[in-house]
Amino acid sequence: MKMKKYLLALSLGLILVLAACGGSSDDSKKDDGDKDSSSGDKEVTLHLAALESAYGADVWKNIIKAYEGINENVTVDLTIAKNLEEVIRPEMQAGNYPDIFMLATSREEALTETLIKENGVENLSDVLTMTVPGEEVQVQDKLLDGFTDTLATNPYDDGEMYLAPMFYSPTGLFYNAALFEEKGWEVPTTWDEMWELGEKADKEGIALFTYPIAGYFDTLIGSLLYASGGPELFTSAMTYEEGAWQTDEAKRVLETVEKLSEYTHPNTVANANPNDFTKNQQLVLDNEALFMPNGSWVVDEMKEAPRADGFEWGMTAVPAFEEGGDQYAFTFFEQIWIPKEAENIDAAKEFISFLYSDEASDIFLEAGAVQPIEGNVDKLDEQKKLFYGIYEEGALPAMGTFASTDPVPGASISDELYGKVDSIMSGKLTVEGWQKAIQEVSDKLRPAMK
Numbered sequence: 001m002k003m004k005k006y007l008l009a010l011s012l013g014l015i016l017v018l019a020a021c022g023g024s025s026d027d028s029k030k031d032d033g034d035k036d037s038s039s040g041d042k043e044v045t046l047h048l049a050a051l052e053s054a055y056g057a058d059v060w061k062n063i064i065k066a067y068e069g070i071n072e073n074v075t076v077d078l079t080i081a082k083n084l085e086e087v088i089r090p091e092m093q094a095g096n097y098p099d100i101f102m103l104a105t106s107r108e109e110a111l112t113e114t115l116i117k118e119n120g121v122e123n124l125s126d127v128l129t130m131t132v133p134g135e136e137v138q139v140q141d142k143l144l145d146g147f148t149d150t151l152a153t154n155p156y157d158d159g160e161m162y163l164a165p166m167f168y169s170p171t172g173l174f175y176n177a178a179l180f181e182e183k184g185w186e187v188p189t190t191w192d193e194m195w196e197l198g199e200k201a202d203k204e205g206i207a208l209f210t211y212p213i214a215g216y217f218d219t220l221i222g223s224l225l226y227a228s229g230g231p232e233l234f235t236s237a238m239t240y241e242e243g244a245w246q247t248d249e250a251k252r253v254l255e256t257v258e259k260l261s262e263y264t265h266p267n268t269v270a271n272a273n274p275n276d277f278t279k280n281q282q283l284v285l286d287n288e289a290l291f292m293p294n295g296s297w298v299v300d301e302m303k304e305a306p307r308a309d310g311f312e313w314g315m316t317a318v319p320a321f322e323e324g325g326d327q328y329a330f331t332f333f334e335q336i337w338i339p340k341e342a343e344n345i346d347a348a349k350e351f352i353s354f355l356y357s358d359e360a361s362d363i364f365l366e367a368g369a370v371q372p373i374e375g376n377v378d379k380l381d382e383q384k385k386l387f388y389g390i391y392e393e394g395a396l397p398a399m400g401t402f403a404s405t406d407p408v409p410g411a412s413i414s415d416e417l418y419g420k421v422d423s424i425m426s427g428k429l430t431v432e433g434w435q436k437a438i439q440e441v442s443d444k445l446r447p448a449m450k
Contacts, residue, residue, distance in 0.1 A: 042073060044347045049079045049088050049098035053334075054301045055167070059367035060102075066363060067354050070133060074347065085109035097341040099348040102166065104334035105152065105401060106218055106414070112163075115339060116155045116404050121162045122338040122345055128161065130353040139356045144372040146399070151238065153335065155404040163335035164352055167369040169295035170315070170390050170397075171219040172329045177314030179287050189327065191256060191319045198263040201290055208263035210289040212277040214421035217257070219330035220293040221417065223318035224253040226328040226398045239403045240413075240446035245439040252321065254431050254438075261425045265289045269422050278302065285311060295332050296387040300368045315387050317395035329395040333372065405448035416441045 050060050057080050064076040081087045084103060089111065091097075105112045115121050128140040128148065140148070147153065147165040154161055180187060183204075188194040198208035211217065225234040229249035236244040244250060265288060271279040281298060283289040285307040299313055317327035336355070338348045354360055361373055370376055370388065377388045391397055402413055412419075416438045423429035 044073060044344050045075045045077060046344055046347055046351055047077050047098045048100045049084060050102035051084045052080045052082045054297045055367040055369045062363050063360055066359055067351060085111045097339045099342040099344045100338055102336045117407050120340050122340050123160050123162055124164050125160045127164060127349050127352055132357045133354045134357055139353055142356050142373050147372040150400045151403055152401045163337045165372055166334045166336045168331055168333035168372045169297055170329050170387050171295040171332050172315045172317050173291040174294045174298060175291050175314045176287060176311050178310040178312040187316050188319050190323055191321055194319050207265035207289040209260050210265045210268045210280045210283045210292045212280050213272045214418050216293045217418050217421050219332055221253060222330045223328040223398050224256060227318060227320055227326055228252050238400055240442040245435055245442060251435060254435055258424055258431050264425055269426050272422055296384060327395050328398040329390050331397050331399045403449050405445045408444050408448050411441045411444040413441050413445060
């Protein structure tokens with residue numbers, strides 16, 4: 001209940017003032033003769049393009065088998081790849097769009113963001129009121145509060161959902177709980193305590209911090225913004241408010257990242273790339289670094305990796321800036337969506353509604369993918385309950401992302417904010433230079449908000 005209340009309050013705090021974006025309605029789709037309206041009694045072939053993530057490829061094959069078992073008129077063709085954007089982009093350029101994308105935002109290739117900026121994603125609000133196939137409830141009745149009320153699902157903030165929430169993971173700082181018990185160390189709740197622990201660990205040859213790649217700072221910096229200035233600071237930063245990054249609260253966030261560089265394992269920056277990031281995660285497993293920002297998926301991602309004797313996963317919220325201050329754990333979730341150029345939009349919506357069924361949810365859970373559906377946490381093993389129960393332990397949930405804008409050549413807020421972390425860590429960039437660059441690109445994007 002506590003998590004629900006926080007998520008609801010958070011979602012209300014993230015209602016941002018953006019101009020509504022025009023999009024084609026369902027009627028316009030039905031008027032387009034070469035667009036299929038629904039499966040009905042007509043045979044339909046859906047094309048699903050899915051990112052192959054830590055959950056593997058078989059999960060989607062099992063989902064498709066289950067859906068085709070209850071809807072004999074639908075065949076689902078699957079394209080699944082770890083480099084999905086590279087595989088599917090040539091097809092799209094040739095005019096062949098998938099009917100459904102399982103591809104989240106905040107990826108380096110930014111294909112999803114590109115379609116959002118080009119008004120190329122279909123309105124999915126009506127999926128929420130669809131009856132789940134094989135059940136007697138609507139999709140919206142099964143979802144946890146707050147997951148359809150953020151810019152991560154409603155990128156134009158027009159009260160409409162264009163990206164449906166699929167898998168969610170609490171994020172935070174992951175560590176070896178057994179090592180802390182062995183050393184008699186307390187998990188820090190403030191940054192002052194974190195720096196003190198860093199000094200203790202350094203004397204034993206252990207780094208305080210590492211990170212997989214710079215992109216993982218999206219959740220860490222998000223939590224820091226909440227902790228430093230509350231939802232108001234986060235919202236102002238996400239909507240490119242004038243001077244947002246020049247405030248003392250925002251500078252404190254950037255200075256904290258810089259100070260972490262003093263305690264970061266020396267191999268981190270060299271390994272912080274898509275090919276070697278697991279080497280940084282291995283540092284925690286080998287007790288060479290204490291903390292890393294990550295999500296609950298890391299357990300499955302590293303399940304075959306060697307580790308120190310007695311290793312036990314632990315996760316904590318990002319430390320507060322003051323004693324007794326709020327600690328936040330960013331909630332990361334992936335989205336599924338339909339491009340406007342899809343040939344079978346209504347049939348695709350029917351398929352998406354099935355993904356919230358108990359049958360589909362259990363298939364996902366078996367692969368380690370947790371949807372924001374009522375009762376799912378109760379089905380998890382004790383290890384994962386520890387992660388997903390972090391909000392019951394006093395951590396506040398943070399969620400949201402940057403507001404969508406029209407394309408501005410050469411202006412990428414993600415590149416400036418997260419892409420420059422390696423330079424901060426290696427000492428090639430100062431906080432002052434970082435802060436200035438972030439504010440400058442923010443000022444460029446503000447007039448382009450949708």
